[in-house]
Amino acid sequence: MSYLSAFARHPLTRRVAEAIATLLGVTILTFLLLRVVPGNQITAQYGTAAGNLTTAQIHSLEAYYGLNKPAVVQYFDWLGGLFTGNLGIDVTTRQSVASMTGQALPNTIELAVLSIIVGLILGVPGGLFAASRPGRLRDNSTQLVSLLALSVPSFLLATAVSTWLANSFNWDPNGQGYATLAANPGLNLEQMLLPALVLGISIAPPVLQTTRVSVLTIRAEDYVRTARAKGVPARRLQLRHILRNALIPVVTMSGLQFGFLLGGAIVAEQIFSIPGIGRQVLLGLGQKEYAVVQSTVLVIAAMFVLVNLATDLIYRVVDPKVRVR
Amino acid sequence: MTAATEMSNVPEVTIDASHRRRPWLGAFRTPSGLIGLVLMLVVVALALVSVFGLTPYSESAQNVSLSLHGPNGAHWFGTDQFGRDIFSRVCGGLANSLRIAIVSVAASGIVGVVLGVLAGYYQGVVDRVVGVITNVLFAFPSLLLALSLAATLQSSWWTVSIAIAVVFMPIFARVARGPVLTLRTADYVLASTAIGRSRLSTLVEHILPNMAPILVVQVTLSLSWAILTEAALSFLGFGAPPPAPSLGGMVFDAQSLASVAPWMLIFPGVALVVAVVGLNLLGDSLRAALDPKTGGR
Numbered sequence: 001m002s003y004l005s006a007f008a009r010h011p012l013t014r015r016v017a018e019a020i021a022t023l024l025g026v027t028i029l030t031f032l033l034l035r036v037v038p039g040n041q042i043t044a045q046y047g048t049a050a051g052n053l054t055t056a057q058i059h060s061l062e063a064y065y066g067l068n069k070p071a072v073v074q075y076f077d078w079l080g081g082l083f084t085g086n087l088g089i090d091v092t093t094r095q096s097v098a099s100m101t102g103q104a105l106p107n108t109i110e111l112a113v114l115s116i117i118v119g120l121i122l123g124v125p126g127g128l129f130a131a132s133r134p135g136r137l138r139d140n141s142t143q144l145v146s147l148l149a150l151s152v153p154s155f156l157l158a159t160a161v162s163t164w165l166a167n168s169f170n171w172d173p174n175g176q177g178y179a180t181l182a183a184n185p186g187l188n189l190e191q192m193l194l195p196a197l198v199l200g201i202s203i204a205p206p207v208l209q210t211t212r213v214s215v216l217t218i219r220a221e222d223y224v225r226t227a228r229a230k231g232v233p234a235r236r237l238q239l240r241h242i243l244r245n246a247l248i249p250v251v252t253m254s255g256l257q258f259g260f261l262l263g264g265a266i267v268a269e270q271i272f273s274i275p276g277i278g279r280q281v282l283l284g285l286g287q288k289e290y291a292v293v294q295s296t297v298l299v300i301a302a303m304f305v306l307v308n309l310a311t312d313l314i315y316r317v318v319d320p321k322v323r324v325r
Numbered sequence: 326m327t328a329a330t331e332m333s334n335v336p337e338v339t340i341d342a343s344h345r346r347r348p349w350l351g352a353f354r355t356p357s358g359l360i361g362l363v364l365m366l367v368v369v370a371l372a373l374v375s376v377f378g379l380t381p382y383s384e385s386a387q388n389v390s391l392s393l394h395g396p397n398g399a400h401w402f403g404t405d406q407f408g409r410d411i412f413s414r415v416c417g418g419l420a421n422s423l424r425i426a427i428v429s430v431a432a433s434g435i436v437g438v439v440l441g442v443l444a445g446y447y448q449g450v451v452d453r454v455v456g457v458i459t460n461v462l463f464a465f466p467s468l469l470l471a472l473s474l475a476a477t478l479q480s481s482w483w484t485v486s487i488a489i490a491v492v493f494m495p496i497f498a499r500v501a502r503g504p505v506l507t508l509r510t511a512d513y514v515l516a517s518t519a520i521g522r523s524r525l526s527t528l529v530e531h532i533l534p535n536m537a538p539i540l541v542v543q544v545t546l547s548l549s550w551a552i553l554t555e556a557a558l559s560f561l562g563f564g565a566p567p568p569a570p571s572l573g574g575m576v577f578d579a580q581s582l583a584s585v586a587p588w589m590l591i592f593p594g595v596a597l598v599v600a601v602v603g604l605n606l607l608g609d610s611l612r613a614a615l616d617p618k619t620g621g622r
Contacts, residue, residue, distance in 0.1 A: 025461030151601040
């Protein structure tokens with residue numbers, strides 16, 4: 001019995017319970033989101049022609065889509081469907097949203113991973129550079145560059161860079177059809193280069209700031225002073241004692257950014273014609289494919305919650321200070 | 326008040342009443358704060374030109390005989406594919422960005438701060454409920470949530486504002502909740518309730534004023550995010566409907582024409598970046614000036 005109450009009060013249990021509650025809330029919000037839409041699946045599918053349907057036809061369609069049931073029943077039907085992997089279908093193409101998502105998701109994940117790599121390559125050295133002389137010229141100028149990078153919207157950067165490259169160098173890999181990593185790795189990476197750069201630049205500033213603050217904090221710690229007093233060589237001190245510990249918050253930050261990229265890549269996917277999950281939402285919204293939008297938004301939000309949970313758990317393992325008692 | 330002052334002599338209480346000395350004026354004494362202020366004055370001036378209808382040309386009147394002219398004496402920023410004056414449209418676009426940013430940040434700020442303060446001050450069930458709401462809203466990547474909401478509501482400038490407000494509300498709730506947790510046990514706050522003030526009047530008189538610095542910074546930075554979010558929504562086709570000018574929409578229009586008419590991309594793009602940089606510089610300088618650790622300079 002005491003084991004049970006210890007389990008219930010354990011911080012990890014609470015964290016997981018919180019994630020589950022959040023996921024439930026997410027399903028309710030996504031469900032409501034599309035119930036607020038003027039019209040319903042029938043008017044969406046038949047457009048103005050829906051006005052010509054007889055009352056009997058409308059009733060039979062309502063029964064088909066389950067629209068004649070109370071909202072609560074509809075919600076649980078939908079939720080039940082989700083658990084069996086039924087995410088609905090695209091009414092026009094008759095493709096299941098689950099299989100569409102299965103195709104789109106790897107592209108988005110690949111883009112997110114590449115963007116994180118670019119963001120880390122730019123942000124971590126930038127943060128170390130800024131932290132090496134706090135408050136001096138190199139710190140201030142690095143921070144200014146970082147603030148500028150944060151202020152240029154990625155759609156503007158993407159439009160400007162792709163126009164310039166296409167005009168000046170006639171280089172437009174994204175103009176051709178999308179090649180998956182498996183089908184044509186060379187072309188795929190060429191197509192991923194610009195979007196990953198653009199997204200990486202938008203991720204770099206928070207990575208840079210986190211690295212900078214974290215290095216400055218760690219450097220002021222007593223154990224660093226002790227190590228220095230004991231004569232630990234400068235290089236070893238920097239790498240083993242400072243950098244290694246300073247990178248822990250950076251890992252957390254990258255995890256959060258990864259979750260953000262799953263949905264935040266919408267703009268880059270749209271501009272560079274990458275058939276990812278963000279573009280799937282956008283196309284669904286444009287074509288009023290509500291099942292597509294609803295399920296895809298839900299998948300993204302669920303992954304966001306799970307990635308954040310995973311980041312949190314990894315953080316607890318990596319950082320001895322928060323390692324659960 | 327006297328009781329509160331006496332009680333606050335305890336050394337641990339670092340939260341003082343420094344808001345009375347207006348430390349944020351220090352933000353404008355640094356170069357970056359000053360640059361931010363100047364940039365914002367330019368942006369606001371251009372937006373006001375549009376608000377008062379003083380633009381040299383109509384923002385949406387088309388004149389195809391003038392289409393795609395480069396910058397010249399009559400059209401300082403050139404014209405677009407419909408012969409519309411880009412300078413006038415940039416002014417209108419800035420007015421649109423600022424209007425949506427101000428309305429959305431005001432709405433999210435008020436609702437978010439009220440929820441956050443209630444959660445932090447009363448705790449218990451209120452805190453749990455607010456916590457669940459913010460967690461759920463945080464579960465959606467911000468642009469995705471704004472996009473879904475903006476697409477769901479009929480598009481107009483104020484539905485876009487509502488969509489952005491919903492996205493930012495949980496941020497304000499979290500930002501407000503944190504300091505309340507610390508402040509509610511500060512001695513002068515305890516003293517205020519001890520001398521018989523109601524919890525509400527303690528909240529209004531002692532807790533809210535001490536949160537002002539944090540909120541000022543948060544509002545400034547949120548305005549810049551709101552401008553970016555609005556621009557991204559317009560770029561994706563889910564902003565206020567055309568022909569109303571919006572900077573994101575103008576960048577979208579320029580996408581296919583940027584090689585023949587680069588000014589169509591450059592001027593709205595620069596206007597957008599200037600507005601966001603200005604707000605970010607202001608926000609960072611305010612944060613530095615108001616942060617007790619870096620000292621009120």
